[in-house]
Amino acid sequence: MKTHVKALVVGGGAVGTSIAYHLAKHGWDDVVLLERDELTSGSTWHAAGLLPYFNMSYATTWIHDYSIKFYKQLEEETGLNAGFYVVGNLRMAQSQARMDEYMLYAATAETVGVPFEWMTPGDIKDRFPLVRTDDLVGAIYHPTDGYINPADVTMAMAKGARQRGVTIERRWQADGYAWTGSEWRVTLTKMVEKGGNLVASDEQQVITAEHVVTATGNHAQRTARLLGIKHPAIPVEHQYIVTEPDPALVEWRKTNGQHPVLRDADAKWYVREERGGWILGPYEHGAPARFEYGVPDSFRADLFPLELDRIEQEYLSFIHRIPSSEEVGLKDDFNGPICYTPDGNPLIGPAPGLRNMWLAEGFSFGITAAGGAGEYLAQMMVQGEAEIDMASLDPKRFGDWVTTEYAVQKDEEAYAHVYILHHPDEERPAARPLRTAPCYDRMAARGAQFGCVNGWERPNYFAIDPESGKVAARAKSVVDFSDHDARSFRRGRWWDFARSEAQAVRETAGLIDATAFAKHRVSGPGATAFLDWFTTNKLPRVGRINLTYALTVAGTTRTEYTIVRLAEDDYYLISAGGWEAYDEDYLFKAIKDKAPEFGQITCENVTTKYGVFALAGPNSRAILQRLIRDPEPVTALSNKRFPWLSAQAIELGMVPVTAIRVAYTGELGWELHHPMEMQNHLFDRLMEAGEDLDLQLVGARAQNWLRQEKSYRAFGTELGRDATPLEAGLDRFVDLDKDFHGKQAMLDKGIRSKCVTLLIDGPDDADPWGREALLHDGEKIGRLTSGGYSVAFGKSIGMGYVPDALAVPGTKLKVRMFRALWDAEVTEDSPYDPSNAAIRKDG
Incomplete structure (x- = not known):
């Protein structure tokens, strides 16, 4: 065995072999793959081999698309048949809501170029007569996918x-x-091998590697402990059954070839043919997590006992959908571990806190994702960044607060939710509430309907009757699926609440809980030089703030920061709440690298130390004037004493506050950063002071609409690792007169596309969600990254990327929503109050 390599890949399943293959393909000629047993002996061997395109994630759709295309060319290159049966995939719908889900998914598929067809119940019956269709609304059909032999493709x-x-x-x-x-x-x-078990011998060896990739499947928790890190990838039982040959299927095949894969999402199962019979794979409730502390040494290519009672309803619905299967006996069964994560997506990317250690764990759809995961992880490792934004799959999207119990509950939930309706505003209830700001109960009592961001409970909106001002629904920690909001792919019943909140910010005042913001304190003799190198914009003067960006080595956007300069070498950095661990890891690693060059730098994560309220709207100054303790309270918040884009230490009642004059909503406002333990006192005083000034509590959905009216980009949507700040239209926050990390790579990228804001004449009952295709002269030319409703313009609004030549105000485009094309027009940046008169308003 080699003793030194460029890259060591640990794990010989489909994912590990793909990574090794693609590292070599991208030019690394010194790669070793290790497998503790035999290739495919983990979850790969008992996987059903389905290749579903369907995924609501933009990055994952690219990964699946690459895999399916890659597998089709493997035989030509290797001479081995990968066992790919391109039979098509029919995903059926029993309700209009399910068809709405498929139409939203199709928007993502269209932006990636995934082929699909729409089918009516009649179409289905004509082409696939074995399927019962009298209770179907329709289906989406993928003609280019099917199923594959997992062992064959791995080999x-x-x-x-x-x-x-x-x-x-x-x-x-x-x-x-x-x-x-x-x-x-x-x-x-x-x-x-000893007595049928695999045991450790006395023989040991040491291998050194510049890079290590772990693709250890069900052994992911053992790997995490060896590395001294935490992540939530834990296996969950997945069972499927194989039937005896179905005579009706055998007869149909004589003239039609193989039957397509069937998915009845409302019944929670998939079906494909197998040697004239059927494989039924359900995703039932109650499937337990296994091996949360590690796989026993005695467990090799083994299975668990089948739990038929657990899948009885799914089995009966299979017979209902394919009546010919009723008389067919069961031939075989499988119940094996498949690794899951809390959101069902894999962990792909750098390990937290470690150098040159890469994770490829938690693949619940490992065969589908293996090819693309290998390609895009190899791009990250070899080139420094992938061509698509992989942040949504980064292992650091789950922080150190994740425990084993949390992972078990959420992974079991993710399994059971494979076939639920995946609303774009989906909120899953397991393991909640967990991370709560002190004001959580106060907001819940006022009708808050919470979403979850990085484990934090954050109000999405408040169910308040706008006429009576009373709570319109029972307050609770997590919105129930049957509740008044009745999630929808169109305008759910939450929509009127969000519109009222957005109007309050524009007309009176709104208070937003922004406690989930990630917050870091960077100080020391080397802090100024470091941050000047680390970020794109000029550093602010003491007492001022700046918006700025940290770049990847490829020159694309890695993180957005608001930097407050508290003293000459003391800075307070604020970034997106959903990316706390992600931002911290990048920041801490960069500091460790540059401290020898710049001098001593101290960095502290103070996210849980400070709460944040964002107060915005025309009446926000008047509200604060009632609370501020200052010799001249009337002028304390004036433009002269407290100018826009500045920060000051003030006192509101008994609470010391770092107040920052900035508002993500585009109105006069302040962010109020305060000691977490004093939050409830501050909340009560603000609500009292604003009662007769029509202060209204505001949630994340209204805020998202308002920031689009100002063309404020958001990290994870407009901002990411696939576009530069210049492509995002953020030139004013990039100082090209200084050197900074990623500058030359950013310039070398040029302008491949440009971020724009669009006003949209959409349907009366729906707004875009931010994943729809944009068309010009009938050709797809871009996609939306955000969407919503504009109270200022009384129509839908969105942001997205288009070719630079089309990023001109007045350009007419089309946006596809629910299979129809709707008019959209590129506007000037900040279509609401482009001169910022509201933000700068004096008083």
């Missing part, structure tokens, strides 16, 4: 990897990882 990728120079070593287990400062020292143990 084909392994052969392709070997042909490209990869060494594959079996029966070696990684038992220790140590970072030497420049490379990884990995201790390996030879595994031997």
Whole structure:
């Protein structure tokens, strides 16, 4: 065995072999793949081999699309048939809501270029007469996917990897990882078979690697402990059954070929044919997590006992949908572990806190994702960044606050939710509430309907009757699926509440809980030089703030920061609440790298130390004037004493506050950063002071609408690792007169597309969600990244990316919503109050 390599891949399933293959494809000629047992002996061997395109994630759709195209070319390269049966995939709908879901998914699919067809119940019956259609509304059909033999495709990728120079070593287990400062020292143990079990021998070996990738599947928790990190990838039981041959299917095949894969999402199952019979795979409620502390040594390519009672309803609905299956006996059954994460998406990217350690764990749809995961992870490792934004799959989207119990509850929930209606504003109830600001109960009592961001409970909107001012629904920690909001792919019943809140910010005043913001304090003799290098904009003067960006090595946007300069070498950094661990890891690693050059730098995560209220609207100054303790309270908040884009330490009642004159809504306003333990006192005083000034509590949905009226970009939508700040139209926050990290790469990218704001004449009952295709002269030319409703213009609004030549105010485009095309027009940036008169208003 080699003792030193460029990259060591740990795990010989479909994901691990794909990563090894693609690293070699991208030019790394010194790669070793380790497998503790035999290739495919983990979840790969018992996977059903489905290749579903369907996914609401833009990044994951790209990954699945790459996999399906890649698998089709493997035989030509390797001479091994990957066992890919391109039979098509029919995803059926029993309700209009389900069809709405498919139409929203299709918007994402269209932006990626995934082919699909729409089918009526009659179309289905004509083409696939074995399917009962009398209770169906319709279906979406993917003609280019189907199913694959997991073992065959893994072996084909392994052969392709070997042909490209990869060494594959079996029966070696990684038992220790140590970072030497420049490379990884990995201790390996030879595994031997003894009495049918795989056990560790006395033989050990050490291999050093510049990079390590872990793709350890069900062993992900053991890997995390060896690395000294935390992540929530834990296996959940998945069972499926195989029937005897169905005579009706056998007869149909004689003239039609293989039957397409069927998915009845409302019945929570998939079906594909297998040797003239059927494979039924349900996603039932009650499937338990397994191996939360590690896989027993005795568990190899093993299975759990089948729990038929748990899938009885799904089995009966299968017979209902395919009546010919009723008389067919059961031939085989499988119940094995499949790794899950709380959101059902894998963990792909750099490990938190570690250098050159890469994770590829938590693949609940590992066969579908393996090819694309290998390609895009290889791009990140070899080129420094992938061509698509992989932030939504980054392992650091889950912070250190995640515990084993949390992961178990959420992973079980993710499994059970595979076939639920995936509303774009979906909120899942398991393990909630967990992270709550002190004012949580006060807001709940006032009708708050909460969403979850990085574990924090954050009001999405307040169910308040606008006429009576009374709570319109029972307050609770998590919105029930049957509640008044009745989530919808169109304008749900929450929409009127959000509109009232947005109008309050524009006309009177609104108070927003922004406690979930990520907050870091960077100080020390080297802080100024470091931040000047780390970010794109000029650093603010003491007492002032600036919006700025940290870039990737590829020159694209890694993080957006609001920087408050508290003193000469003391800075307060505010970033998106959903990305706390993600931002912290990048910041801390950069500081460690540059401290020897710039001098001593101290960085502290103070997210849980400070709460934040955002107060905005024409009456916001008058409200604060009633609370501020100042010798001249009337002028304390004037433009002269407290100008726009400045920060001051003030006192509101008994609470010391760092007040920042900025508002994400585009109105006169302040962010009030306060000691967390004093939050309830401040909340009560603000509500009292604003009662006769029509202060209204405001949630995240209204805020999202308002920020689009100002063309304020958001990280994770307009801002990400696939576009530069210049492409995002943020030139004014990029100081090209200074050197900063990623500058030349950003300039080399040029302008491939441009971010724009659009006003949309959409349907009366719906607004865009921010994933729809944009068309010009009948051709797809871009996509929306955000969407919503504008109270200022009385119509839908959106933001997105289009070719630079079309990023001109007045350009007429079309946006596809619910299969129809609707008029959209590119506007000037900040269509609401472009001169910022409201924000700068004096008083």
